[in-house]
Amino acid sequence: MHSTLTYSRQVVVQPSGDINVNNAESLQKQLAATVTAIEYSHLLVDMTGVKSLDSAGLMVFVSTLTLAQQLGKQLILFGISPxxxxxxELTQLDRVFEILDGQSLVELTAA
Structure with missing residues (x-):
């Protein structure tokens, strides 16, 4: 399940549960549609509701980051559980993604 919130120049997507091979395609479609259809500069992904992530789920975010960069937009992940x-970290993608620690949705959307 995912929800989407729209702010002035930001869109927040809130996936929840396990992101795995069973539901990765659905999330990928939602994120791709969000990145391409809406006029904004930042796509924020609130990961507080995500319990686990497998390689298929990870590829969703890699694909979304690539698309966002092609369109000149920023993808920011926050609220990620350990x-x-x-x-x-194990895939060293923490060096590729902008991952914010300790910030709430209110703080991020206030900018």
Whole structure:
């Protein structure tokens, strides 16, 4: 399940549960549609509701980052749990993604 919130120049997508081979395609389609259809500069992904992430789920974010960069937009991940963050760290993708720690949705959307 995912929800989407829209602010002045930002869109927030809030995936939840496990992101894996069973639901990665659905999330990929939602993120791609969000990146291409809406006029904004930042796509914020609130990961607080994500329990786990497998390689298929990780590829969703890699694909979305690539698309966002092609369109001159920023993809920012925040609210990542330690168990999900380790997936980014083990693959060294934490060096590729902008991952914010300790910031709430209110703080990020106030800018």
């Amino acid at each position: 168990s999900v963050r380790i997936v980014f």
